Amino acid sequence: MKKARVIPYPCWAATSLWSANFSTLSVLILSLAVLGIGDGLIVLSGLGSTPWTVLSQGVARQTEISIGWSSFFISGVVMLLWLPLKLRFGLGTILNIIVIAFFLGITTKILPQPTALSGQIAFGIVGILLYGLGTAFYLTCHLGAGPRDGLMVGLCQHFHLKVGVVRTTLEVSVCLLGFILGGTVGISTLIFASGIGWIVQGYLNLISRLPHSLNERPDLN
Template sequence: MSKKHQILPQTRWTATSFWSLEFRSLSVLLLSFVIVGIGDGLLLLSNLGSAPWTILSQGVALQGGFGVGWASLLISIMVMLAWFPLKLKLGLGTLLNILVIALFLGITTAYVPAPTSLLGRLVFVFIGVFCFGVGTAFYLTCHQGAGPRDGLMVGLCQRFHWRIGIVRTSIEVTVCLLGFLLGGTVGIGTVVFALSIGWVVQLSLMVINRSPCLLDNT
């Protein structure tokens, strides 16, 4: 892929392969997932609406008559099937995405007090979106595979040379609308996440790409 259309920059912590265990890349990968998990937890604690993919899981669960967890798993499998025409690969990041984010989502919701004022809840939403977006950008630059939903975003951007902000926003808004039509509950936090997460990821990648000290120039 030409540098002009390179979606994810090569950084000093970029791994040599999808499954390699290198201290620098593994450290960034784990730290990034911790940050994403905390951000996801703050969004949940705000009680102003879940992320769009969670809304879709709720809607599918309602229509299918089974649990949200099973609905989320089903959606993840279906999304990953869309990886094949996009020529995406599984990697260490794909596995750790599922495990570490879920772990720190649970820790955050268990030990961080939920805000009671509307202002506090809104602050949690914006901090949550920021953490989610920045963490996503950094883990993707490890080049060790993406989570199911992030992989769809990256694959579409690489295939059609579209901007991450536009692609991610389009995906999140579509998922949010579909989830709502299926019976999921949408809140202010859901809308903020859907409209802003893609641009936070894109801006974070731009900052990384314009920081010579972070790039691999070899």
């Protein structure tokens, strides 16, 4: 019997890290765009950003570049940290860097920032839900993890640590550095850090119940 996997294999899942069929790429790009838009809404809510976006904000303010370019630069630096961990990247890793940064930048540029508290709360809630939705669908494409997700997995494997310990340590450290550089920390930051994992898991559970979706890797031979 094959061991069940945490991330299901829906009909659009790739057969390798560099598979490029139309359905897989379509789902991947759309899900990364949704993730980037969700991240942008969280930023615009003014109630605090995701930990990594707090760092992007801080770097952007210190260097006077856009938050999109800041996110792109940070992703590149994180990728360098993959080298000593001997991590494998795929097409999804590269598109993760480009697409998320693009839609994060576009969203924060073209949408007006809400001034009423109700609007801020709505932006924050919708942003977190979209972020979780995009994350779940991009992971089910099985084309490689994004820079930050990959770093977390690599550290867990290399040092034999639990995911919770590594993820919490990374997010707290990144958030603290971003706050020092001028990033915005607030209630959304805390909600994201404590709840995004459960939101993603919920979406993955829904995807696993779709027709033709498997909870284990199919036999590709």
